[in-house]
Amino acid sequence: MIGTDLIDRRALPVMAVRRSQRYWNKVLSEAERPLARKALHRWAMWAAKESAYKLEARLDAARPFQPKRYTTLRLEERESGWHGLIRGVQGTYPVAWRLQADLMLALCWRAGDPAPRWKTSPRPTAQSPGLAVRSLMQQVVQDYFPDPHSWCLQAPRGGIPSVVQPNHSRSVPVSFSHHGTYVAVAWPAQLCL
Amino acid sequence: MDQNALIEKLKEVIKPYLEDETLLEKVDGDTHLIDDLHINSANLVDIILDAEDAFDIEIDDESAERMITVKEALAVISEKIEA
Numbered sequence: 339m340i341g342t343d344l345i346d347r348r349a350l351p352v353m354a355v356r357r358s359q360r361y362w363n364k365v366l367s368e369a370e371r372p373l374a375r376k377a378l379h380r381w382a383m384w385a386a387k388e389s390a391y392k393l394e395a396r397l398d399a400a401r402p403f404q405p406k407r408y409t410t411l412r413l414e415e416r417e418s419g420w421h422g423l424i425r426g427v428q429g430t431y432p433v434a435w436r437l438q439a440d441l442m443l444a445l446c447w448r449a450g451d452p453a454p455r456w457k458t459s460p461r462p463t464a465q466s467p468g469l470a471v472r473s474l475m476q477q478v479v480q481d482y483f484p485d486p487h488s489w490c491l492q493a494p495r496g497g498i499p500s501v502v503q504p505n506h507s508r509s510v511p512v513s514f515s516h517h518g519t520y521v522a523v524a525w526p527a528q529l530c531l
Numbered sequence: 532m533d534q535n536a537l538i539e540k541l542k543e544v545i546k547p548y549l550e551d552e553t554l555l556e557k558v559d560g561d562t563h564l565i566d567d568l569h570i571n572s573a574n575l576v577d578i579i580l581d582a583e584d585a586f587d588i589e590i591d592d593e594s595a596e597r598m599i600t601v602k603e604a605l606a607v608i609s610e611k612i613e614a
Contacts, residue, residue, distance in 0.1 A: 356577065364576050364595070388572065402565075403572045404596040 339511065340454040340526055341392030341446045343385040346518025348440050350381060365405040373413045378442070382420060383410045385444035386433045390426040392513055393446050396498050401427070443515075443522050452527040454513075459521055467516035468493075475499070475512060475523045482529055501529065532612065537605050544581045548574040560602035588612060 354377065362371075362380055365387075374380045387408035395401065411430070413422040420435035424446060434453060436443045447454050457478055461470040475491055479501055483489045493499035493514070500509045512525045532540075542555050545568065549555065554568050564570050570578065579595050582588070582604075588611035590598075598604040 360580060361576060364579060384573070402596060402599050404592060406592050
């Protein structure tokens with residue numbers, strides 16, 4: 339089980355103007371606020387909450403996202419990236435943030451599983467976000483399964499996107515995200531087993 | 532405030548966060564804020580804050596979680612106005 343959330347960092351200055359302390363009080367619990375040592379940490383925690391929600395939505399798709407139900411317990415900056423821990427409704431999960439010049443990607447996965455793999459891409463402005471993430475995921479899956487007839491991508495609206503191998507009765511949940519003019523996909527390390 | 536006035540005021544609150552304002556024309560009680568109006572979760576928090584200002588109410592976290600459809604959002608707002 340994995341979840342991911344992408345933030346286009348170029349949009350943050352505009353978004354920050356609208357987001358007052360009152361906004362963050364709706365999003366971050368009192369216990370989390372000291373972890374935000376700089377502005378980007380707040381957005382990192384937001385993305386972690388979204389990614390944990392996506393992970394858990396696989397178990398309970400009907401539950402709406404309520405940011406305060408997810409609590410960032412740890413956020414550490416290391417040379418390899420930012421790492422942390424988030425407590426959700428149904429468990430506590432490792433979370434990693436991957437920072438690039440324009441992007442921040444949060445990845446969340448079940449404790450004990452290997453960290454998920456991921457890929458980001460700019461989105462052509464004429465292409466819808468939904469189409470762009472599907473297209474990127476298709477590129478990823480083709481690297482694992484060169485035969486295009488051996489798999490298909492199912493991404494029902496509002497549902498859980500999955501890579502499906504009909505011949506093996508196998509379905510592997512993947513995770514999509516988009517923000518601004520970027521899209522991201524994440525998939526479990528064991529996709530090709 | 533009657534239900535029609537409430538829904539019109541709520542539409543004004545929602546409007547700035549829509550990529551396609553024509554979606555407002557089809558809004559009814561069953562309209563899902565995320566699935567039908569394509570409001571993202573970050574903007575949903577903005578809408579809660581703007582609704583607090585517009586209706587002069589305070590919406591706690593538990594109530595905010597119930598605001599999934601327009602009907603449910605109106606129920607929460609009515610409840611808070613009457614409190």
